[in-house]
Amino acid sequence: MAKDISIQVIRRLPRYYRFLRELENSGVEKISSNKLASIMSSTASQVRQDLNCFGGFGQQGYGYPVAQLRSEIGTILGLNVMHNAILLGAGNLGRAVATHLNFDTMGFRLTAIFEKDKRLIGTMLTAITVKSDDEIEEYVQNHPVDTAFLTLPRASVEAVVDKLYQLGIRNFWNFSHYDIARKYPDTIVENVHLSDSLMTLCYRINEKDINNK
Amino acid sequence: MAKDISIQVIRRLPRYYRFLRELENSGVEKISSNKLASIMSSTASQVRQDLNCFGGFGQQGYGYPVAQLRSEIGTILGLNVMHNAILLGAGNLGRAVATHLNFDTMGFRLTAIFEKDKRLIGTMLTAITVKSDDEIEEYVQNHPVDTAFLTLPRASVEAVVDKLYQLGIRNFWNFSHYDIARKYPDTIVENVHLSDSLMTLCYRINEKDINNK
Numbered sequence: 001m002a003k004d005i006s007i008q009v010i011r012r013l014p015r016y017y018r019f020l021r022e023l024e025n026s027g028v029e030k031i032s033s034n035k036l037a038s039i040m041s042s043t044a045s046q047v048r049q050d051l052n053c054f055g056g057f058g059q060q061g062y063g064y065p066v067a068q069l070r071s072e073i074g075t076i077l078g079l080n081v082m083h084n085a086i087l088l089g090a091g092n093l094g095r096a097v098a099t100h101l102n103f104d105t106m107g108f109r110l111t112a113i114f115e116k117d118k119r120l121i122g123t124m125l126t127a128i129t130v131k132s133d134d135e136i137e138e139y140v141q142n143h144p145v146d147t148a149f150l151t152l153p154r155a156s157v158e159a160v161v162d163k164l165y166q167l168g169i170r171n172f173w174n175f176s177h178y179d180i181a182r183k184y185p186d187t188i189v190e191n192v193h194l195s196d197s198l199m200t201l202c203y204r205i206n207e208k209d210i211n212n213k
Numbered sequence: 214m215a216k217d218i219s220i221q222v223i224r225r226l227p228r229y230y231r232f233l234r235e236l237e238n239s240g241v242e243k244i245s246s247n248k249l250a251s252i253m254s255s256t257a258s259q260v261r262q263d264l265n266c267f268g269g270f271g272q273q274g275y276g277y278p279v280a281q282l283r284s285e286i287g288t289i290l291g292l293n294v295m296h297n298a299i300l301l302g303a304g305n306l307g308r309a310v311a312t313h314l315n316f317d318t319m320g321f322r323l324t325a326i327f328e329k330d331k332r333l334i335g336t337m338l339t340a341i342t343v344k345s346d347d348e349i350e351e352y353v354q355n356h357p358v359d360t361a362f363l364t365l366p367r368a369s370v371e372a373v374v375d376k377l378y379q380l381g382i383r384n385f386w387n388f389s390h391y392d393i394a395r396k397y398p399d400t401i402v403e404n405v406h407l408s409d410s411l412m413t414l415c416y417r418i419n420e421k422d423i424n425n426k
Contacts, residue, residue, distance in 0.1 A: 092312055095305040108411065108415065177235075190414040195231065198386060
């Protein structure tokens with residue numbers, strides 16, 4: 001695998017993957033860099049440059065084979081290597097995350113869900129029975145888990161992360177504003193900051209309104 | 214307001230805003246660019262450069278006044294200009310979005326929630342009664358709404374967006390994979406692609422595992 005690929009290119013790969021999967025599902029077999037660029041709201045030269053980072057797929061002038069390209073990008077992303085993950089927090093956000101995503105197509109197997117609220121413990125979420133967060137330690141010690149999805153309220157996150165870190169978990173998908181990597185620099189953290197996205201929307205609306213005046 | 218600020222800088226502003234608000238809430242009055250850079254996982258020169266885009270806050274060597282900087286970034290983002298928004302989809306994701314975010318601190322007033330599932334119509338979500346999506350047209354025609362938050366299943370999104378566009382709505386916060394801007398280039402769309410974030414996490418975990426071998 002090519003090394004030293006910039007994080008900017010990496011962050012575009014999931015989009016390529018998504019669009020290619022849609023094309024594949026619609027029965028499209030080949031796609032030109034021009035067409036792919038248009039779907040990606042990018043340029044053909046950007047697309048060619050991105051895909052060349054990984055050794056160049058397809059043949060110039062013949063278009064890219066959709067299924068093969070999708071599969072190779074999936075391999076680069078490592079989607080076929082399964083990581084066992086637990087979900088912390090079975091409130092609205094946890095329920096949304098657990099039900100909306102096909103984890104196994106994205107490299108993760110969701111194996112357990114933990115929650116503090118007694119009313120939710122014992123309920124089913126997808127095909128998993130929600131456990132009490134008192135059981136986290138025992139569970140992680142006895143099962144191979146390397147990743148935690150955090151859909152907890154901000155106030156509960158820090159203590160839970162401390163515990164998970166002590167138990168050896170280093171990979172976090174974090175929906176809270178708590179900055180895990182600052183306290184634990186050897187972790188891998190992807191943050192989802194919904195409020196940042198919303199504030200950016202606000203800015204772009206206002207900027208358009210100002211320019212239209 | 215300064216013009217031609219790159220979208221990269223804009224996308225960093227919500228993070229500045231969030232961190233500054235936390236500092237302000239903790240009673241911090243001044244902060245140096247070094248300290249702010251460390252919180253932002255950035256460099257002091259990047260921080261100074263970003264803030265200079267907007268005409269330069271604070272005085273060199275004295276640090277930035279936290280409350281003033283937070284407030285000025287809020288003004289740049291337009292968080293004090295209220296936009297009326299409706300939420301489409303009161304399922305798990307819609308419930309999470311409606312309950313987890315303080316919209317009014319981020320420039321939006323959530324005024325109505327619509328849902329197709331009859332079991333959810335009439336239930337309360339935050340302080341809003343969920344309406345039937347049959348009522349969208351009448352509601353938007355009779356209320357000032359300029360933004361839609363879309364937490365609908367992928368299969369329902371396209372038809373709803375067509376309807377909202379015809380009703381004059383041009384701003385979308387979109388949680389589905391449906392590409393609104395491709396069909397309607399004059400819209401402003403912020404997409405939240407949870408799966409892209411998860412696939413990026415997968416890549417980073419595998420890359421670390423490979424490098425550790």
